[in-house]
Amino acid sequence: MTASKLTRRGFLRNAVLTTAVLPVTAALTSRQAWAQEKVQPSEPQAKSLKYTHDASTVEAPQYSEGQKCSNCQFYQAGPDTEWGPCTIFGGREVAAEGWCTSYVPKA
Ligand code: SF4
Numbered sequence: 001m002t003a004s005k006l007t008r009r010g011f012l013r014n015a016v017l018t019t020a021v022l023p024v025t026a027a028l029t030s031r032q033a034w035a036q037e038k039v040q041p042s043e044p045q046a047k048s049l050k051y052t053h054d055a056s057t058v059e060a061p062q063y064s065e066g067q068k069c070s071n072c073q074f075y076q077a078g079p080d081t082e083w084g085p086c087t088i089f090g091g092r093e094v095a096a097e098g099w100c101t102s103y104v105p106k107a
């Protein structure tokens with residue numbers, strides 16, 4: 001009988017711990033997936049900022065030659081990367097060769 005109570009108590013403790021840990025694990029996994037997700041030019045925010053993966057195709061009047069994500073102050077990765085997080089897009093990845101109208105040269 002005592003063993004049965006311990007087993008039931010142990011089961012309940014594990015159930016409570018699992019219930020508490022699962023949402024935290026799911027939130028962390030979701031956040032990582034979000035951070036690694038690439039911005040798509042077809043998205044509403046990207047469209048409104050005229051984001052493109054290839055700055056050489058930009059015809060916007062505010063664009064100047066040489067501007068690209070990898071030399072923008074909002075790009076959060078090194079110069080030798082192909083993709084990196086952009087703070088304007090909530091940390092989602094943009095192309096190093098990309099560009100948008102929020103471009104600000106690195107200081
Ligand atoms: S804010 Fe800068 S790094 Fe982000 S998408 Fe626009 S140009 Fe690229």
